[in-house]
Amino acid sequence: MQRRQITVDLTAALERGELSLLYQPVVDLETGRIVGFEALARWDHPTRGRLPPSDFVPAAEESQLIAAIDLHVLRRACVEARALGHTTLAVNMSPVTLRSTGVIRRILETMRETGFDPRRLEIEITESAVLLPSPEVQTGLDDLRDTGVRLALDDFGTGYASVVHVRRFPISKIKIDKDFIFKLGQDPDAAAIVEYKVRVGRSLGIIVTAEGVETPDQLRFLRSIGMQEAQGYLFAPPLPLAAAVAMLEREAEG
Numbered sequence: 674m675q676r677r678q679i680t681v682d683l684t685a686a687l688e689r690g691e692l693s694l695l696y697q698p699v700v701d702l703e704t705g706r707i708v709g710f711e712a713l714a715r716w717d718h719p720t721r722g723r724l725p726p727s728d729f730v731p732a733a734e735e736s737q738l739i740a741a742i743d744l745h746v747l748r749r750a751c752v753e754a755r756a757l758g759h760t761t762l763a764v765n766m767s768p769v770t771l772r773s774t775g776v777i778r779r780i781l782e783t784m785r786e787t788g789f790d791p792r793r794l795e796i797e798i799t800e801s802a803v804l805l806p807s808p809e810v811q812t813g814l815d816d817l818r819d820t821g822v823r824l825a826l827d828d829f830g831t832g833y834a835s836v837v838h839v840r841r842f843p844i845s846k847i848k849i850d851k852d853f854i855f856k857l858g859q860d861p862d863a864a865a866i867v868e869y870k871v872r873v874g875r876s877l878g879i880i881v882t883a884e885g886v887e888t889p890d891q892l893r894f895l896r897s898i899g900m901q902e903a904q905g906y907l908f909a910p911p912l913p914l915a916a917a918v919a920m921l922e923r924e925a926e927g
């Protein structure tokens with residue numbers, strides 16, 4: 674599909690409500706309990722079926738439509754996540770969205786209008802947002818933090834972000850990309866890198882989450898180095914809301 678055509682179709686898709694959300698549990702490795710869910714966007718395309726973000730986020734970022742998508746996802750997630758008890762709700766925001774005018778004000782508006790507790794919200798931002806911070810982004814993120822919204826640095830270690838960047842921002846969590854987790858047990862360097870990141874997080878007083886945990890061996894290793902949280906198919910794939918609610922209920926029943 675041409676990128677321009679995707680953009681035209683996406684604009685209509687937003688109006689027609691074709692974007693839906695899946696929720697992937699985040700597990701506390703100390704207690705084994707679900708502490709949060711990450712909302713992940715899908716496009717229910719009328720002819721092509723359910724499309725993953727990799728099929729439409731890049732085109733949406735080029736055309737600036739991503740800000741409308743991210744805010745739509747945020748609003749929808751804030752409404753739907755009322756069914757998810759007191760767990761944390763994590764939402765992804767593109768660096769393009771963070772740089773767009775008025776976005777912080779609109780995030781705060783969304784919180785107010787949906788009545789969602791800002792302290793339950795975590796916004797996942799990627800390294801490129803902190804590597805080239807405009808003064809507006811920097812102040813905007815500080816303003817957000819003042820309302821109780823937490824910031825997580827997504828895919829930490831895939832680019833050039835370092836401890837220095839983490840410290841400049843009000844970041845309360847770093848997420849280790851699944852590519853590093855997949856290499857555990859095969860690439861000896863991967864284990865050292867992941868272990869180093871857990872130590873960096875500890876020393877900064879920041880929670881560290883591992884993404885893409887698929888096997889019991891990976892989990893055993895992550896526990897042994899003191900990883901705090903994990904997410905991955907071993908626990909659950911991204912789930913429709915009803916299935917996420919059911920999983921929480923099963924957990925509560927013990």
Ligand code: C2E
Nearest residue numbers: 713714725726743746765766767885886887904905906911
């Ligand atoms: P991400 O934020 O790094 O999200 C994690 C991705 O890993 C998700 O892919 C998730 O489904 C997948 N995943 C989780 N556990 C496992 C596992 O055990 N094994 C494997 N192989 N994969 C796992 P998904 O849902 O396709 O999303 C891809 C990316 O799209 C996300 O990466 C995020 O950067 C972006 N994205 C998703 N929703 C949104 C959104 O609403 N706005 C923006 N701007 N980006 C979004």
Ligand code: CA
Nearest residue numbers: 701703704901
């Ligand atoms: Ca804990």
Ligand code: CA
Nearest residue numbers: 711765797827
């Ligand atoms: Ca994410």
Ligand code: CA
Nearest residue numbers: 828850851884
């Ligand atoms: Ca990732």
